[in-house]
Amino acid sequence: MKRRFLMTPGPSPVPLFVRESLSQEMMHHRTSEFKEILKKAHEGLKSIFCTENPVLVLSSSGTGAMEASVSNLFSKEDKVLAIGGGKFGERWAEIAKAFGLNVIEMNVGWGTAPSPDELTKILDDNKDIKAVLTTLCETSTATVFDVEKIAKITNEKDILLVVDAISGLGQDVLLTDQWGVDVVVSGSQKGLMLPPGLSFISLSRRAQNAIATSNLPKYYFDLKKALKSHANDDTPYTSAVSLIVGLATALEAIKKEGLEVRWKKFSKMAEATREAAKALGLETFSQSPSDSVTAIVSPENIKSSDIVKILRGEYGLSIAGGQADFKDKIFRIAHMGWISDKDLIECFLLLEKVLGGLGYEFEQGISKLRLEEVLYG
Helix, strand or coil: CCCCEECCCCCCCCCHHHHHHHCCCCCCCCCHHHHHHHHHHHHHHHHHCCCCCCEEEEECCHHHHHHHHHHHHCCCCCEEEEECCCHHHHHHHHHHHHCCCEEEEECCCCCCCCCHHHHHHHHHHCCCEEEEEEECEECCCCEECCHHHHHHHHHHCCCEEEEECCCCCCCCCCCHHHHCCCEEEEECCCCCCCCCCEEEEEECHHHHHHHHHCCCCCCCCCHHHHHHHHCCCCCCCCCCHHHHHHHHHHHHHHHHHCHHHHHHHHHHHHHHHHHHHHHCCCCECCCCECCCEEEEECCCCCCHHHHHHHHHHHHCEECEECCHHHCCCEEEEECCCCCCHHHHHHHHHHHHHHHHHCCCCCCCCHHHHHHHHHHHC
């Protein structure tokens, strides 16, 4: 039976020790036993978010946390700036518009990062903007944004900065408190080595003050209620018990390894992935590449969707294709969470088989050689 494994930028693999914790007998969520586990998870989240502020746990995918941040921070017709550059930057704009906000869109070419000068100009021309909504890792293009520079601008202008770190958390460096990021949202199924189903929101004091004055509708995602429960290591509604047990286990493993060690590890894996692609004569797509995922341009006359389909169907390997206008032009290989250098090597060996079968010419074994040079040389 062929191995089935994930190299997608979410969901990512769940290690055995986390799967074992997920399978524990169910406990009631309003018990001291569970509250101790949730308390442990809250502390671990503060560590990986690099913050001393509360990090709330919601039962939803990452998009739920994005929606909750919009519905809780703002009031009807508030003006916000949404930075595009991919599917998930566009999602910020779509959510904000759905809640009746006045949305200014900063359009960034796919595969490029936003210009600080352009951002400053837009904010200078629209002094009533309440917040900037952006991403850490734009997953659709494998592009990392310079959140530190963006935060410097928003802090100078005393406006909120809300960052989608759903894919980037744990791989791409994000120093929430040190940089002055007000809100960071993330999800369970990527760098945190869990199944989908949990999302997270960190809230600065400035963000908590904004929540107090918001008049947009909310109920299940009311962060006032969530903050009140968080103070008692509780949740306002039924907790996702098994996922939170798994979360505490995963966070403990990350703590034991060390966040900075993981940042360096994934940075090296990202470099190795780019170099392996180059050795095959392939171009990488992003001009500001992420340490969480790499986008590779498909060879001329070969659809990236065909590469993805064959890898999954014949070899049990799941990578991601392109999105929107790049559906058949790029494919994406993740290096996040529980993905290892050995997974990366196996991925490229299988990729070589598929490319060769599709008529692409290259030196057999060259990608493995280059991977090993970068990873172990």
